[in-house]
Amino acid sequence: MRTIRIALLGAGTVGGGVLSLLRENAELLQVQTDCRFEVRHVVVRDPAKPRAVPVPPELITTDAENAVRDPEVDIVIEVMGGLEPPHSLIRHALQAGKSVITANKMVMAIAGDELIRLATTHRADLLYEASVAGSLPILTLLQGALAGNRIERAVGIVNSTTNFILTRMEQALAMGVAAEQAYSEALAQAQSLGYAEADPSSDVEGYDAQYKMAILARLAFLQYVPLESVYREGIAHLSGRDLVWARRLGYGIKLIGTAERLSDGRLNVRVHPTLLPLEHPLYGLRDANSGIWLQGNGFRELFLHGFAAGARPTASAILGDLILAARNLRMGIAGTTPQPSLQPGETAPIEAISFRYYVRTVGTSEEPLKAVREALAEWLPECQPVEQIPEGYEQVCLTALAPESLFQAHLAPLRQHPDIRQLQVIRFLS
Numbered sequence: 151m152r153t154i155r156i157a158l159l160g161a162g163t164v165g166g167g168v169l170s171l172l173r174e175n176a177e178l179l180q181v182q183t184d185c186r187f188e189v190r191h192v193v194v195r196d197p198a199k200p201r202a203v204p205v206p207p208e209l210i211t212t213d214a215e216n217a218v219r220d221p222e223v224d225i226v227i228e229v230m231g232g233l234e235p236p237h238s239l240i241r242h243a244l245q246a247g248k249s250v251i252t253a254n255k256m257v258m259a260i261a262g263d264e265l266i267r268l269a270t271t272h273r274a275d276l277l278y279e280a281s282v283a284g285s286l287p288i289l290t291l292l293q294g295a296l297a298g299n300r301i302e303r304a305v306g307i308v309n310s311t312t313n314f315i316l317t318r319m320e321q322a323l324a325m326g327v328a329a330e331q332a333y334s335e336a337l338a339q340a341q342s343l344g345y346a347e348a349d350p351s352s353d354v355e356g357y358d359a360q361y362k363m364a365i366l367a368r369l370a371f372l373q374y375v376p377l378e379s380v381y382r383e384g385i386a387h388l389s390g391r392d393l394v395w396a397r398r399l400g401y402g403i404k405l406i407g408t409a410e411r412l413s414d415g416r417l418n419v420r421v422h423p424t425l426l427p428l429e430h431p432l433y434g435l436r437d438a439n440s441g442i443w444l445q446g447n448g449f450r451e452l453f454l455h456g457f458a459a460g461a462r463p464t465a466s467a468i469l470g471d472l473i474l475a476a477r478n479l480r481m482g483i484a485g486t487t488p489q490p491s492l493q494p495g496e497t498a499p500i501e502a503i504s505f506r507y508y509v510r511t512v513g514t515s516e517e518p519l520k521a522v523r524e525a526l527a528e529w530l531p532e533c534q535p536v537e538q539i540p541e542g543y544e545q546v547c548l549t550a551l552a553p554e555s556l557f558q559a560h561l562a563p564l565r566q567h568p569d570i571r572q573l574q575v576i577r578f579l580s
């Protein structure tokens with residue numbers, strides 16, 4: 151029986167999950183692959199750090215390059231995070247003909263095209279199921295069971311941290327917590343439970359979801375998707391008032407990623423807070439759940455959802471990739487796992503789309519609210535009665551479908567209006 155030797159780069163949340171599942175499921179992995187697995191190196195930054203999952207001290211090292219270059223190592227599992235050194239380490243592993251499994255969405259979104267080419271050249275597997283929506287097998291499906299379809303649309307909640315924060319904000323608001331406290335309290339809860347980092351900007355500013363949507367769109371639409379073409383807006387600027395108003399009007403707000411082919415053939419990929427009806431399946435995803443809703447010309451619709459992130463769910467996706475890579479090594483066909491043959495194609499900016507909008511304005515008097523209504527007049531705003539709140543006068547309007555470029559141009563002068571304190575615009579699910 152072949153022994154597959156692994157270099158594990160990182161022993162934090164995900165690395166710990168990989169180590170425990172490798173131990174717990176050792177027998178199962180053997181049955182699945184007819185291989186034995188042996189971890190040769192566990193690379194960390196601080197060897198003295200106490201670890202939730204114990205690591206035999208003789209395996210621990212800080213020398214990642216050496217672990218990757220060890221000729222005995224067959225497969226490198228990268229779960230460090232960040233662009234460098236993981237990008238260079240993955241490159242070196244592939245150049246040495248080793249198969250690589252990574253959960254690193256930043257690397258795969260920024261440098262994925264280069265690394266995929268490198269893997270093909272060096273006949274090594276590069277597998278990254280865990281990089282998008284953790285345990286949900288979306289990339290495997292797109293490259294396998296659904297590969298015979300023309301994908302029309304992918305819409306989802308791909309960042310579980312923001313979903314947790316928005317769910318907890320709604321719950322707190324329903325229990326009477328003040329709107330201005332709801333976000334900071336929910337973020338603090340997410341941090342204390344380990345869902346959000348001390349610096350939460352990657353999640354709450356939408357970068358994490360932007361990386362994931364770039365990777366997902368590339369495989370769904372078989373097209374180069376430069377990261378900068380993916381529109382990004384996070385949830386940090388949302389107010390508890392927006393969640394309260396959305397609920398009153400029969401909607402919820404989620405951070406939604408969308409990738410879709412427009413009627414002119416261009417691809418649009420975007421991430422932004424989105425109003426969706428309370429009965430929409432994506433709204434039903436609570437706490438740290440994720441979900442992706444796909445439409446294709448054969449299967450029509452498919453909805454994948456679950457508690458996808460964290461140590462064990464992410465490790466589950468990594469083990470799936472490990473089994474595939476090990477089977478390929480055993481059969482001598484490493485590097486033959488299908489990699490997308492990407493076509494050049496145009497991407498469209500968000501300005502090419504039309505949306506319905508929610509517009510909440512807070513002014514020092516009723517006068518500037520009238521100016522907003524006039525600016526939106528073309529799109530028949532249905533406005534709620536003006537309410538007096540501690541910050542001033544508040545008005546919420548919902549519009550008919552409007553082209554993003556024109557709509558934003560109409561609102562732009564109002565953003566400088568001296569008597570407008572807040573002008574919040576949230577798109578509806580299109």
Ligand SMILES: NC(=O)c1ccc[n+]([C@@H]2O[C@H](COP(=O)([O-])OP(=O)(O)OC[C@H]3O[C@@H](n4cnc5c(N)ncnc54)[C@H](OP(=O)(O)O)[C@@H]3O)[C@@H](O)[C@H]2O)c1
Nearest residue numbers: 160161162163164194195196229230231253254459460464
């Ligand atoms: N957490 C999740 O739920 C989740 C889900 C899907 C994908 N991912 C992805 O999985 C990856 C790992 O995430 P994580 O949550 O496990 O991160 P983490 O808990 O911060 O763990 C990172 C590990 O990598 C080590 N490390 C980081 N930089 C290093 C360096 N320069 N040299 C040597 N070791 C280094 C750290 O060492 P020390 O322990 O000594 O600090 C730590 O063991 C990221 O790409 C993340 O985006 C995470």
